Amino acid sequence: MSLRIQPISGFPEFLPEQQIAINRAVDVIRATYESFGFVPIETPAVERTEVLLAKGIAEKEVYGLRRVQEDGAEDSAKELALRFDLTVPLARYVAQHYGKLRFPFRRYQIQPVWRGERAQAGRYRQFVQCDIDVIGDETLSLEYDAEIPAVIFQLFRRLGIGKFTIRINNRKILTGLFQSVGLADDVAVRAALNVVDDLEKIGAGKVLHKLGELGLAAEQAERILHFFDTKGSNDEILAQLKAMEVNAAFAEGVAELEAVVRSAPDHVLPRLDDGELVDVTDERALFPDYFKIDLSIARGLDYYTGTVYETRLDDFPQVGSICSGGRYDDLVGTFVDKTFPGVGISIGLTRLMSRLFDAGIVTPEAAAIAPVLVTVQDRNALPAYKELAARLRRTGIATEVFLDDRKLKAQLRYADRRGFPIVIIASPEELDAGQVVVKNMRYNQEDRVAIAQIGPVVRSLIPVGFE
């Protein structure tokens, strides 16, 4: 009897060729994070339910655990629930291991999170997040806020997924602005931030209406909306902001934003002409085109208190923000009587890769991870075919041997369907003579090569995308 296999809605799963592309992206993300000194941590999939709910997430989105077999006894699994982000676990981790960590603590974490959302197109119940955060012990220099855009810039440049824009703002500017029109308490300001965050999506008319609902007079709402007309280059926007006299919070936000915007490019390498790095691209000259102040960025639902970031693909705005984050005054405070300010970003990897696949920006071609398949023409000579593969592996070239007993034609069909770029074919006589045929599958070209020189020849044929 066979069970019917039905995919589980909201829990995405990929074919090998897609997983290979995803893993390559993770390698780039991880290497970039590490290049800035971020260290890896992983936390268990579960946290205590009370720890998770302390941060005010919607209870209905949290998956709890239970024993499948209910035996009447108290089920201690019910005290545990799956994490819904990587930030709460980080806060708990810092509080728990405080004495063994050094601050500023830079950590990266690439793990799945779970959210019991109503499943709908593009919404996942399980997805991988790639987070970095720098956590200070009591204080943390604004300089760390300025380093993050350089990390984002280098990461997506390396991923090669097209032109993108890192948009930056400071929540204090918006908070100051809203306070200046009489939205005094945090709840009202937060509600207004949410409205503003939707400006691009819902348009000016609806924003005015919604601000009215929050108790703002029409004139005040117009004043808010007018503020978001502040446009131009980063320098132009900063000049306009500095000319506005609003209140202390506003001025503080402007000063922070200016410091971060001025300081960020220093982390990106300019073209140098001093011998060592003559030929490098001038990344710093490119950077300004990728890094823009956008006063409408609010990250309304999050706990950010200062700098906020969003990143979008210029040619695929429908993909939405592919990397968001910001500065928070105190993350861990729920758990210990100490202040831990931090700044960080998160990349929603599963959503990003799905959208890149859907939009055709990333097209997984090969379901092969090894570039070479050694076919077996005569099973009596199997040891020689296997040794050939072992030799290629030893020169650092991943190599699969076709070990099932099939005709050469079937083996070549397998190679073609899996997308192997290079196939080795040899008769026992050729092997005896120390020769094989190296077939370049993409150009349908065959070359006879001496086994003793096979390493360099095969390496020269490996296309981009294979190691």
Place this chain on the structure above:
Amino acid sequence: MSLRIQPISGFPEFLPEQQIAINRAVDVIRATYESFGFVPIETPAVERTEVLLAKGIAEKEVYGLRRVQEDGAEDSAKELALRFDLTVPLARYVAQHYGKLRFPFRRYQIQPVWRGERAQAGRYRQFVQCDIDVIGDETLSLEYDAEIPAVIFQLFRRLGIGKFTIRINNRKILTGLFQSVGLADDVAVRAALNVVDDLEKIGAGKVLHKLGELGLAAEQAERILHFFDTKGSNDEILAQLKAMEVNAAFAEGVAELEAVVRSAPDHVLPRLDDGELVDVTDERALFPDYFKIDLSIARGLDYYTGTVYETRLDDFPQVGSICSGGRYDDLVGTFVDKTFPGVGISIGLTRLMSRLFDAGIVTPEAAAIAPVLVTVQDRNALPAYKELAARLRRTGIATEVFLDDRKLKAQLRYADRRGFPIVIIASPEELDAGQVVVKNMRYNQEDRVAIAQIGPVVRSLIPVGFE
């Protein structure tokens, strides 16, 4: 108010320096798997509960999901449960995506699994497994069984965790033997296999007693026990086995074991003297010392039907098997009306690394992933310090800048505690003159270096273990 932070029993969590060591091990495992052509897949953390339980795992060990917020409505989350191994998800994956996969399907999967076991020393409720399997469509050559030991050999040789032994056996030999003494049905044979599997742990006396409990006469039990005295080199054991006349199943097992043992070394590279690889170690000459027939290996509780493997560290037998697996006639059959034979192994990574840490075989030293820390002596020159770090990154050297406003002494203490091997120190005057001091922390040695040549100098100082 602060919450009390209490670790969750059975859900291990590591410090950054340990996680770095774990990730380096994963890199080696992944690279080795890929070098043999295994492709990555990942499956969701959950499967349908009915799918998981179809494979006969103890229900009480399975963690189910539920909504934390119970609102009276039917909770569809209760249809889902966390996977307890990577084999059931593989079976479901192959059945679900059959038309889009090519066979033989070689996959690797490195993901956590969850088991609701009673927490005790060394037992984890969440742990990472690193699995490979080759799945055939209806048939799968025994040659794949012979490739696995070469994968294990190269993997643990590269991990560098000391001398180990891959032990191999064939379940048909044991099944045949037990049938020959009258244990006719599967349940009895399985029970006997479990008893034999414990031979090393509980000793001959207890095994005899337990075999008696299974209904074997004393003479038959003695005969079984005597069989396990078959010792010697692989050749000697095979010669003795071939001389025994037991039954057809036994003979088939012996023939398979011989084929696999004879064929396995071909996958390992010998010393070659033909120009390209003159200087390589003769791995094939080493292999026999790492690869032994052990007739007592039964993997009693598993679903293996032919070849079985276990791997242990010679000098740390208490660590137990660090890599186990085998051949199964049909894995996926529960889900579709087709036969998918397979062979695979699993490494219990979390347990392995914990034991290696505990036994001092792996001692994580540095909590730094980047080898270089750039200190900041004068914040007015921050742009120059940051550019220096960007330059090192551009030459491929991961580099952290200390961006908080602290005295140099505090920055050096931070570098020391995090285990940075290389620290860059410079005054603004030195920076203006194009020079910095490169401090080798492990030898407490300082060198003045021109910035224009810093890449090669720093690279030459990076110790093993850093990229």
